[in-house]
Amino acid sequence: MVSIKPDYKEYFCSRNAPLNCDRLQMTIQEFPQAKFCLECGFPALLPEKTEIKGSRGIYQVTRFLGSRGMGRLYLGKQITDSQPIVLKEYLLPSRSFNADEARQRQDTFLRVAGVSPADGRNQDFRSISLWEAIVDPQQKRCYTISQGNIETSPTLSQYLIEKGAMSASQVREVLIQALQTLQFLHTQKLRFPSGQVQQGIVHGNINLNSLLIVQDNLQYFVIYFCDLAIWERLFEPPNFSKPSTPDYQQDLEELGRVAFYLLAGKSVDPTSNQPLDPRDEWLWLKSSFNLKQFTYRLMGIETPFESAEAARLALLQFPLENQITSFTQVIPEEEKEKPSRIPLILLILLGIITLLSFVGSIWYFLGRGGVKEDDFANFNQLVPTFTDVNGVPSGVFTYTGETEGTWSTVLKVRPTSEVTFAQLLNTPKPDANAQFNYQPVSSADIQTSSTPVEEVKKGQVQFAITSLINNLSNDLADKQIAYDGLLVFVAFSKKDANLPRVLNGQIPLDRLRQIYTGQITNWQQLGGPNLPIKPYAPTEPEAVREFERIVLQDDPQKIAQYRAIVTTQPTELTQQQIITAFDTGKAGIISYGILSKTWNQCAGYPLALVDGDKPPSQALFRLNDQPITPSDNLCDKDNRLDVKTFTSGSYPLSYPLAIVYPHNNSLPPAGEKFAEMLTTRQGQCLITKVGLVPLQPIPDKYLNSYDCK
Numbered sequence: 001m002v003s004i005k006p007d008y009k010e011y012f013c014s015r016n017a018p019l020n021c022d023r024l025q026m027t028i029q030e031f032p033q034a035k036f037c038l039e040c041g042f043p044a045l046l047p048e049k050t051e052i053k054g055s056r057g058i059y060q061v062t063r064f065l066g067s068r069g070m071g072r073l074y075l076g077k078q079i080t081d082s083q084p085i086v087l088k089e090y091l092l093p094s095r096s097f098n099a100d101e102a103r104q105r106q107d108t109f110l111r112v113a114g115v116s117p118a119d120g121r122n123q124d125f126r127s128i129s130l131w132e133a134i135v136d137p138q139q140k141r142c143y144t145i146s147q148g149n150i151e152t153s154p155t156l157s158q159y160l161i162e163k164g165a166m167s168a169s170q171v172r173e174v175l176i177q178a179l180q181t182l183q184f185l186h187t188q189k190l191r192f193p194s195g196q197v198q199q200g201i202v203h204g205n206i207n208l209n210s211l212l213i214v215q216d217n218l219q220y221f222v223i224y225f226c227d228l229a230i231w232e233r234l235f236e237p238p239n240f241s242k243p244s245t246p247d248y249q250q251d252l253e254e255l256g257r258v259a260f261y262l263l264a265g266k267s268v269d270p271t272s273n274q275p276l277d278p279r280d281e282w283l284w285l286k287s288s289f290n291l292k293q294f295t296y297r298l299m300g301i302e303t304p305f306e307s308a309e310a311a312r313l314a315l316l317q318f319p320l321e322n323q324i325t326s327f328t329q330v331i332p333e334e335e336k337e338k339p340s341r342i343p344l345i346l347l348i349l350l351g352i353i354t355l356l357s358f359v360g361s362i363w364y365f366l367g368r369g370g371v372k373e374d375d376f377a378n379f380n381q382l383v384p385t386f387t388d389v390n391g392v393p394s395g396v397f398t399y400t401g402e403t404e405g406t407w408s409t410v411l412k413v414r415p416t417s418e419v420t421f422a423q424l425l426n427t428p429k430p431d432a433n434a435q436f437n438y439q440p441v442s443s444a445d446i447q448t449s450s451t452p453v454e455e456v457k458k459g460q461v462q463f464a465i466t467s468l469i470n471n472l473s474n475d476l477a478d479k480q481i482a483y484d485g486l487l488v489f490v491a492f493s494k495k496d497a498n499l500p501r502v503l504n505g506q507i508p509l510d511r512l513r514q515i516y517t518g519q520i521t522n523w524q525q526l527g528g529p530n531l532p533i534k535p536y537a538p539t540e541p542e543a544v545r546e547f548e549r550i551v552l553q554d555d556p557q558k559i560a561q562y563r564a565i566v567t568t569q570p571t572e573l574t575q576q577q578i579i580t581a582f583d584t585g586k587a588g589i590i591s592y593g594i595l596s597k598t599w600n601q602c603a604g605y606p607l608a609l610v611d612g613d614k615p616p617s618q619a620l621f622r623l624n625d626q627p628i629t630p631s632d633n634l635c636d637k638d639n640r641l642d643v644k645t646f647t648s649g650s651y652p653l654s655y656p657l658a659i660v661y662p663h664n665n666s667l668p669p670a671g672e673k674f675a676e677m678l679t680t681r682q683g684q685c686l687i688t689k690v691g692l693v694p695l696q697p698i699p700d701k702y703l704n705s706y707d708c709k
Helices: 022-030 099-112 156-163 168-187 229-235 248-264 289-299 308-315 344-366 373-380 406-410 421-426 452-457 509-515 541-550 556-565 571-580 643-647 670-678 681-689 700-705
Strands: 051-053 058-068 071-078 084-091 132-136 141-147 189-191 197-199 211-215 221-225 395-400 434-438 463-466 476-491 506-508 534-537 589-594 604-606 608-610 620-622 639-641 654-662
Touching: 051 132, 058 084, 084 229, 099 132, 099 141, 099 229, 141 229, 156 211, 156 248, 168 221, 168 248, 168 289, 168 308, 221 373, 248 289, 248 308, 289 308, 395 452, 395 670, 406 463, 421 434, 434 670, 452 463, 452 476, 452 654, 463 670, 476 541, 476 643, 476 670, 476 681, 506 509, 509 608, 541 589, 571 589, 571 604, 639 643, 654 670, 670 681, 681 700
Parallel strands: 395 434, 395 463, 506 608, 534 589
Antiparallel strands: 051 058, 058 071, 071 084, 084 141, 132 141, 189 197, 211 221, 463 654, 476 589, 476 604, 476 654, 620 639
């Protein structure tokens, strides 16, 4: 396992810990403006109230937290709004790096420090998201800024020191979460700060210090990855022993060793001061045989897994630890010849227990699509209500969105029995004396007319709510508040051969693309009845633009073909036409529309989408946590939008809904604070009730009991 450890041999630190030496801390206490450690000359800590200026803000150091990996961590705040941040300081000390080496590494750092999904989604894949990277050529230092306080969470190394070994079931949960994150990192298209897009990335630095554990008061936890090797290793001194180039297999091996250490409760043998040997059988005595074999495969001691996805699927094949009995253990050779002395009644009882365990494990895996209690950890960490958001400016502020778009639609909904969403948001925090007025803009053609984003750029409004955030200019900032998306729907029928049934409730994206470019014109070509296909489209420009981007792949030829054959009309009119054709089944209509106008109706059946070789992804689920099927009665309103489908990125026609505001610290932070209010627990609850998808699962008891207050 590769673990990056600072090694500045040119500095003779008596504690052998130049990044976090007590002498270094004593120096800064005695001489707050000291530039170097008085003992060894290593660069000193940043004094409190030091200001670091970046392209997205100015940050002030509050206090030193400690070291992690190749850098030092500080708690701080963004000066404009006092929001908490964590600053990580990387050093290029002059005795270890010459001027050219320092400059080259700083240049590279700006290009690679931080990755995000290439499609622009603000998706939490449990890897620390960097707000920005900063370099200081004069001081030969680099900084990363992360918003919030997740980076202050303990590492798994600190967890072991404080609480000791994890149980097998806890380690299993760590592995499930970590493998899901690795699957994302290894397979998704990711964008670097330079703009470069890459298909998958190796973490390359997985160890007990690069995995954070975020816990709530109920002992549920979430595992976050941090300190990717691609920028951490830039700060290894030139004399550092260079490890081999990391690959995907190494990530799995390192994760396997982390799991082994968590089970053992330590990583080093106190007698020899050497790393623990996973082949030592004594260290596995309290672990299940299944988990041991699985960890061996991760580490490559036995047949390795082909990928993180294959490993995660294999892990899900054996039940929870409390469902694993001692019968899974290997019987010692000397016991095999001994006659059984177990009474018959005990054998019967053991058989019943084993059967119940087996049935329980099946129930567990069939139900994994549902929401578990620990999925609510992120929600529980949110600021509770609008009134708890600090720094909301006083004044009257105007914001905008598309006239027929998502935000104009949801503002009319009553999330509570008292007032509409628009009325709630007009004065969300009365004590701040702030009023937010909504004035939508109409753009018949979003390519040529004035859009909500253009209104912000021209200074006509303070901010906009939109999904079109992929190509924002540098003078604009955005913050996601929810997920939006499109549903593709076809006509129901009372006939046996109705479209949802013959399509098996789903449609591949490439077939959808062929329908909307005129290559497939009859349902018979897809195994349906001999019925002409009638492709319809909604009138919301944002919805059309997202359809052209995702389904038509922004291909000018395909878009031209689409516009030549499609019938454009309001979604509500299309739904009415489908209803009139319900009894005959002769409509042949296929259309799409935004979630807020399509999910909570039963005029058309929303099809699951198939993206390449991936399983079908359905956005609409029943209240029993199962995807809808063509045999379900959608008119009974026992349906919901599945949050996990959107947050995991598995639904192809999902996209973020965000607030866009000027990137200008001289203006009142109206848009930024409005976004903060909508991402509180109260805001996310209201967003759910008006028909959008929140950024994280919300407990039903909160939605039902608290009425979003």
